[in-house]
Amino acid sequence: MPQKIVVVGGGIIGVSTAYFLSRHPANPSVTLIEASSIACGASGKAGGLLALDWHGVETASLARLSYNLHASLADQHNGRERWGYRELNTLEVSCEEVSQANQNKSSNIPSWLRGHAIRKVRNIGSPKTTAQVHPRLFCEAMVQESKNLKIIRGYVTKILGSAENPSTGVEVETDGVISVLEAEVVVVAAGPWTTKLLPSIPVSSQRAHSITIGTTNPVSPYALFTSIKMRSGNVVTPEIYPRQHEIYACGDIDKLVPLPKLAKDVQVDQERCKEIVKNISALSELLEQGEVTAMQAPEQSLEDPKTPGAVMEDSQNVAGDPVEE
């Protein structure tokens, strides 16, 4: 077991790797280097939905392992309170912006949705197969629960080493000063920035906007993959995840802006965020009247589908039994 390990990137992959390495019985020295702040990219601004069996064969066993690890980490570290871990139903919901026809009062529909807007509901996940976390709180807790983890706020400019001597450390820029940190092993978990350090890794990036709306009372646990036909005729497909004190929703992805050097500098287009609020307001009075508490837009990595072993998943293709017409 190597004794000196550096992890580059404080997103969910980096902090989880650091957590498990720092608790390994061989007691290695683990240093996490993050250029902005913990979970400042996609890992802090994602939906936080976990699914047991939504993966293709290549990654199905990893998905099961990850799903079960989330449950055991929540038990071990009080994740239900600390990062909002909970099992939930996941529905695919087709709706129309406003119509009083077809009053849909099924008990399968969360009480905070406008029943008359709903056209079709399919159950695509149960509390046995889908769960959620607040992703930023989860990442922060992983750092807190790591043992003797050293954290450096700095930008890794280079991975050091050669073909004969693969990894000897990293070059880090902190406040304009470059220094070298030696390591036997370097784990690169830099999300869409990975390719800046390891150009042979075929990862590109895409931006996705999301918003949160504050709630005073707890909202029933249903994750929603929606398809909303707006009065304009446009069909929009926001995903909605209610949490302990807020409801999170994310909209479409785009590639309109270049990837900035730092995760904290990804441009947020307020108009796109307002569009998400408008779209989800069609579904629910609670969402229409709630206060918007965040407008954000992380970049996430996009794996080249031609990469051997890469599986592009479309979660909306997951077949579930129709429960309501």
Ligand SMILES: Cc1cc2nc3c(=O)[nH]c(=O)nc-3n(C[C@H](O)[C@H](O)[C@H](O)COP(=O)(O)OP(=O)(O)OC[C@H]3O[C@@H](n4cnc5c(N)ncnc54)[C@H](O)[C@@H]3O)c2cc1C
């Ligand atoms: C809107 C949206 C919703 C999503 N919803 C879900 C969901 O519900 N469920 C799900 O499972 N997934 C979801 N995802 C995907 C998920 O967020 C990502 O797969 C995951 O966060 C990737 O984590 P990461 O650690 O690889 O990368 P990131 O979160 O991007 O972290 C990389 C980190 O590395 C740091 N870094 C980069 N370069 C350097 C450098 N040179 N030196 C130092 N630090 C560096 C960055 O600052 C950043 O903090 C969603 C993504 C988006 C955009």
